[in-house]
Amino acid sequence: MPIPDHLSYAEAATLPCAAVTAWNALTGDGRGVQPGQTVLATGSGGVSLFALQFAKLLGAKVIVTTGRQDKEQRLRDLGADEVVNYRDTPQWHSAVRELTAGRGADRVVDTAGTLERSLKSVAVDGHIAFVGSVSGDWPPIDPRLLFGAAATVRALAVGSRAQFTRMNEAITASRLRPxxxxxxxxxxxxxxxxxxxxxxxxxxxxxxxx
Known part of the structure; x- marks a missing residue:
């Protein structure tokens, strides 16, 4: 894969795993993030940071969860519209509902394996990219919760070459830096x-x- 010409080798090295996973999470279901929608990214790890950057690039409002106060402002500086500290607010799905006027997030990028709370956070007919599934530990979920959410849950890891190509085109056009x-x-x-x-x-x- 060619490296976007404005990136260093160090920056390009971040793309093959975390970045393309985030891009797949936001665009790989065939519908993709639409401008004005709300994206929730759980945690502040590599996939979540790329999800935040890409979601803003695609015109979405972004809510991010973190357990560290020292990361809250940095997430806002990177573009997060709202930050929820899950240590201060253990029932963080309720905060997501409040921040979306009860509707929930259109898309959830779950990198923490918190599927139950993600289902409680997602909007009806929304989409959950369950990146946490790669750990091999699927949490027990009440089927009624899954049915009630009426959302698509898609387990994923990394992405395709075609997705990588489209991601690089977006990175190049926007001059985005990891x-x-x-x-x-x-x-x-x-x-x-x-x-x-x-x-x-x-x-x-x-x-x-x-």
């Missing part, structure tokens, strides 16, 4: 993994091969 937290030299790889595990980084952690 969020990078910190870069390490290859000789510092062990330190990079320790940092990733303990620091709760905002953005991608990069290891330079050369």
């Amino acid at each position: 969020v990078i937290n910190r870069e390490f030299a290859f000789e510092e790889a062990a330190e990079a993994f320790r940092y990733y595990e303990s620091a709760g980084p905002f953005g991608k952690v990069i290891i330079r091969i050369r």
Whole structure:
């Protein structure tokens, strides 16, 4: 795949996994995000940050959840219209309903495996991209909740080459840049993994091969 010409190699390295997964979550069902719709992204990891950036690019209003106060303003600076701290508001689906005047989010990008709360957050005939399914731990769900939501739940991971191509076209046209937290030299790889595990980084952690 060609690299968008305004990106560095470090920035381009963030695209094959997290970015294309987020793009698939927002556009891969055949309908895609429409301008004016509301997207909910759970958490502030790599997929969620790309989902936030892409959803804004596609004209959506974006709500993001996080468990860390120090990330709230950074999420707003990146474009989030609303941020819900799930530690302060454990019933965060109720906050999402309040922020959408009771309607719910048109699309939910669930990267945390919180399917029950996502179903309580989504609008009727909405869409849930269940990225959390890759963990292999499907939470038990009351079928009545699934039926009541009347939403599409799509488990996914990564995306297709065609989706990658369309994503790169959007990135190039908008001059979008991925969020990078910190870069390490290859000789510092062990330190990079320790940092990733303990620091709760905002953005991608990069290891330079050369």
